Amino acid sequence: MERIVLGKANWLVEHGYEVTIITTEQNGRSAFFPMHSSIKQFDLGINYSDYNEASFIRKFFAFLVKRRLHKRKLRTFLNNIRADIVISTFGNEVGILPSINDGSKKVVEIHFSRFFRIQENRKGLFSLVDYFRSFCDKRNASKYARLVLLTNEDVKHWPKLKNIVVIPNFTSITNETSNQNTKRAISVGRLTYQKGYDMLIHIWAKVVQRHSDWHLDIFGSGEDEQKLQDLIMQYSIPKYVTIHKPSPMIVQEYLNSSIYLLSSRYEGFPLVLCESMNYGLAPVAMACKCGPKDLIIDGESGFLVDEGDIDTFVEKTCQLIENKSLRERMGRIAHQRMSQYFTPEVIMQQWTQLFDEL
Structure with missing residues (x-):
């Protein structure tokens, strides 16, 4: 989320917009990714x-208490x-913002999909809270001038809302x-239940x-790092899998790989998949x-596997391993697809058109 928010903010200030980013718990930390010097940032604490x-x-x-302060x-x-x-x-401000009469038009963008709270699979009372908040999400979203979704697939999960527009994320295209x-x-991704690394x-x-x-590099x-390390030992494959800390030089890691594997249980728009396809990796x-x-x-541009179908995922991965020409062809088509539909220029024109309409 930070990467794409800063990417959009940087593009906007470079094209004459004034941009302020408001956070709630930055705690003095600097941004992980580059931020244009013209962007104003303020943390509410x-x-x-x-x-x-x-x-x-x-x-x-x-x-x-914190919501009232917020x-x-x-x-x-x-x-x-x-x-x-x-x-x-779609953070904790989502239910607050529409009631603030500051004269602005309000837009909400969701970086996940409709039922992301339920998909976190929390237990006990937290599960009931997630179901309740998911119900409230639709009511809250209806109060905004526009609800921006990342995929056409997600549109059907928000029935009867008339304020929906689909604008995917972008990736910086390279040759x-x-x-x-x-x-x-x-x-690449957070070591959490969502990303399904236990399955991977x-x-x-x-x-x-x-x-x-x-070799597989993650x-x-x-929070699941130790659990995953234990699982690697349980399967006796520490020679074949390595978990690395997040890298700001991830581009080089993509270029030094041949296959991208996405095992997520749910996503909104898997930016890392978009990025890896941009660098010509064949995805499963x-x-x-x-x-x-x-x-x-x-x-054509990769393989899609039914959710939870581990055996088919293995077969498709082995198919790519065993056939370099197939990897090259899928990687080439994947790169072409990103270059045509998911560049900053294509996506940000959709955002500025939305701003002009509002």
Whole structure:
């Protein structure tokens, strides 16, 4: 989310827009990705994450207090800057923003898909909260001038809303692509339940039984790191899988790989899949909700596998490993598809058209 928000913000200031980014829990940290010097950034200091590890009751009441503080600070800030358009990224401000009468048009963009809260698969009372908040999401989204979705697939999950527009994310297009010579598969993302790395490690354990000269590199951090490391040891494949910290030099990692593997249980728009296809990697992806089906033409620019179908995922991965010409052809088509439909110029023209309409 940070990468695409900053990418859009950088493009906008370079094209004459004034941009302010408002955060709630930056805690003095600088941005991970480059930020144009003309962008103004202000942190409200709400820090919802202070209570991430608290009990349900304590977290619930702390949330109510922080939400009240959030609304007061946000209202004051927006009334001071008098923006023309204010965009929510579907964070904790999503239910607050429409009631702030600062004269701006309100837009909400969701970086996931419709039922992302339920798909997190939390247990107990948190599960009930996720169902309730998912119900509220549609009501909140209806109050905005526009609801921006990332995929056409997700549109059907928001029935009867008349304010929907689909604008996917973009990737910076390059002519430099993988030469498909490296016996390496790659996956990039947070080490969480969502990304399905537990399934991917299971898949790779089966792959290396047939192709022990190939290696899988996973780049990411998150709460499941130790669990995944334990799983690698359980399958006795530490020689064949390595988990790396996130890298700001991820471009070079793409170029030094031949296959991209996406094992997510759910997505909004898998930007890393978009990026890897841009660098000419042949992808194998779970056809989860939502995103992969908008990016990959099955059998042409990669392979789509039914959700949770580990055996087919293994077979498609081995098919790419065993056939370099197939990898090269799919990688070439994948790169061409990104160059045609997902460039910053193509996508940001859709955003500026939306701004002009509003």
